[in-house]
Amino acid sequence: MTLDEIIKKRRSIRSFQPTPVASEDLLAICEAARLAPSACNSQTWRFVAVTDSDTIKRLCNEAMRPVIPNRWLAQAPLVIIGCSQLDMVANRIGSRISGIEYYQIDLGIAMEHMVLKATELGLGTCWIGWFSEDRVKEILGIPKKIKVSAMLTIGYPKETPLKRQSRKTINKILFSEKWGQLFVVRT
Ligand SMILES: Cc1cc2nc3c(=O)[nH]c(=O)nc-3n(C[C@H](O)[C@H](O)[C@H](O)COP(=O)(O)O)c2cc1C
Incomplete structure (x- = not known):
């Protein structure tokens, strides 16, 4: 698959087959993250890969917020917890200045x-x-000083996802040279 095909194929998948994600696929997904750029090459990301179904059910039942309880999470075979271990230069001094x-x-x-690599591997x-x-920190024993900002569910999709969620047109998100100025393709 080309990058363009991967980007177009990707959708948020909220129902998964029970098939586990193979360890080599998990490693390939984490390798894609490992090679990502970061401010001052600080590589502050840390990940916890959770495959134990009881722990995933606990995350679902005890750590989701009301209104959008993400009930489907309980069936995911793999959940990656996105954490950050803040470093002194980029994330404390640099962030305070900028x-x-x-x-x-x-x-x-x-x-x-990770998302793009998983998509390439046929995962949702x-x-x-x-x-x-x-609550996430309590369940997974993550130290207080570590920041948890996101989770990612990964698994083989149960159903082909429906059509793409709508997107704003390019004119709404891309300005040219100055804020508010329309982008025009020069020929
Ligand atoms: C930072 C972030 C947080 C998100 N949180 C949730 C969430 O808690 N529950 C959920 O069902 N989807 C969540 N989503 C998925 C978005 O709803 C989804 O990406 C968006 O509706 C566009 O749909 P698509 O991913 O299928 O293109 C989140 C996406 C991002 C990038």
Whole structure:
């Protein structure tokens, strides 16, 4: 598959077959994250790969927030917890000066590398951001100083996902040279 095909194929998948994800696939997915760029090459991302179904059920039952309880999570064969171990230079001094939380950008890039690699391997994924960080830390024994910002469910899709969720047109998200100025293709 080309990168373009992978990007177009990817959808958020919220129902999975019970088939486990092979260890070599999990490693290939994590290798894709390992090669991601990061501010000052700080590589602050850390991942916890959870495959134990009781632990996944606990995450689902005890760590999701109300209104969007993400019930489907309980059936996922693999959940990757996206964590950050903040470093002194980029993430404490640098972030204080610039006001930019580099570790969040770094983790997002690394985890989207995971998503794209998983898609290439025929696996489905869905990001989860609606959870209680404290509850996740308690369940998985993650130290207080570690930041948990995202989860990713991974597994073989149960059904072919429906059509793509709508997207804004390019004119709404891309400006040219200055804010608000329409991008025009030059010929
Ligand atoms: C940071 C982030 C957090 C998300 N959190 C959730 C979530 O808690 N539950 C959920 O069902 N989907 C979640 N999603 C998936 C989005 O709803 C989904 O990407 C969006 O609707 C576009 O659909 P698509 O991924 O199929 O293109 C999240 C996505 C991102 C990037």
